[in-house]
Amino acid sequence: MYKEEKPLLKSEASLPKTSMPKPTSLINRIKNFCNAHTLIKPGDRIVIGLSGGPDSVLLTHILAQLRSEYQVTIFAAHLDHGWRAESADDATYCLQLCKTLSIPLEIEHARNIKLNKTTNGSKEDLGRQLRRTFFTGVQKKHKANKIALAHHADDQxxxxLIRLIRGATVSGLAAMRPQYGPYIRPLLEIPKKEIEDWLHQEQINYCVDPTNKSDDYLRNRIRNTLIPTFSSIDTRSSTAILKAIYQLQEADDLLETVTQSTYRQLASPNNNLGYLKLLALPSRYLQRRIVLTWLIANQLPFQPSKKLLEEILRFLSATKSNHHALFPGWSIVKAHGYAKLVPAQE
Incomplete structure (x- = not known):
């Protein structure tokens, strides 16, 4: 239980007024982005992921201002990870903010969240899965149909760059989309600096997570070292990277259209896969995408990787075996030109 008392509010030093965009211009840009991607519709019930940091605080203020215009109902959800001594102060700040804006708020501690799947071992991935699990629970509780996240252009x-360093696929390099499932990102084209400028001009305080400055995390090293180096080489680098991401998204959309169309030709109504026709396709890349689509269509719990997809394709190509243990609990069975995913005991 968090007491309603004055929180420890922190903000960066104010910037000169002349460098700040007009608040209305920023709001209009966010509205135009939401309209262009149909992120918000009348009657939507939206859960805002509220950390108390500048990005989510701006998102909360903007959606609070627009809720009457868009005829939507908004809620907020704050997860206390418990990783910092002052994390309870962030929760108290969020409580007061939502009380001021008349937004129902759900607060939970990470120790009470049970994950249904394993993480990749990183603290960042653990935090992401904890938040997603919590947000989904809040969404169900309030019968919401959307969850608004405060990712911005710098996050994009x-x-x-994180995915490039890790050797991601085209889909991975396409990075974050304005909407994916119930998740919407209204700030995705807004630079971080403009978010902070707007908050300073409106004299809105927010919480600051000191770990964002630490180089213990890859994202922070990229933010603190790599991106400034790019900017010192060419001041247009951030804009150019965003252009490249948009082009990769267009390419990925085309590839997904081809993949889905081909999958429909190869799969039976009950999602068994015509593997002989699959193996006859001229592109190994397309074969992997179709196998990935097949696994998703069968709603299997799995961690996608090129290694896994290649393992499946090798089995489908083999002539000496018609049964393959895929991973704990599931197997692939080949019969009459089709591959079927079955529980391991079958």
Missing amino acids: IETF
Whole structure:
């Protein structure tokens, strides 16, 4: 239980007024982005992921201002990870903010969240899965149909560079989309600096997570070292990277259209896969995408990787075996030109 008392509010030093965009211009840009991607519709019930940091605080203020115009109902959800001594102060700040804006708020501690799947071992991935699990629970509780996240343009660039360093696929390099499932990102084209400028001009305080400055995390090293180096080489680098991401998204959309169309030709109504026709396709890349689509269509719990997809394709190509243990609990069975995913005991 968090007491309603004055929180420890922190903000960066104010910037000169002349460098700040007009608040209305920023709001209009966010509205135009939401309209262009149909992120918000009348009657939507939206859960805002509220950390108390500048990005989610701006998103909360903007959606609070627009809720009457868009005829939507908004809620907020704050997860206390418990990783910092002052994390309870962030929760208290969020409580007061939502009380001021008349937004129902759900607060939970990470120790009470049970994950249904394993993480990749990183603290960042653990935090992401904890938040997603919590947000989904809040969404169900309030019968919401959308969850608004405060990712912005700088986050988009950092995500692209992280995935580039890790050797991601085209889909991975396409980075974050304005909407994916119930998740919407109204700030995705807004640079971080403009978010902070707007908050300073409106004299809105927010919480600051000191770990964002630490180079212990890859994202922070990219933010603090790599991106400034790019900017010192060419001041247009951030804009150019965003352009590249948009082009990769267009390419990925085309590839997904081809993949889905081909999958429909190869799969039976009950999602068994015509593997002989699959193996006859001229592109190994397309074969992997179709196998990935097949696994998703069968709603299997799995961690996608090129290694896994290649393992499946090798089995489908083999002539000496018609049964393959895929991973704990599931197997692939080949019969009459089709591959079927079955529980391991079958």
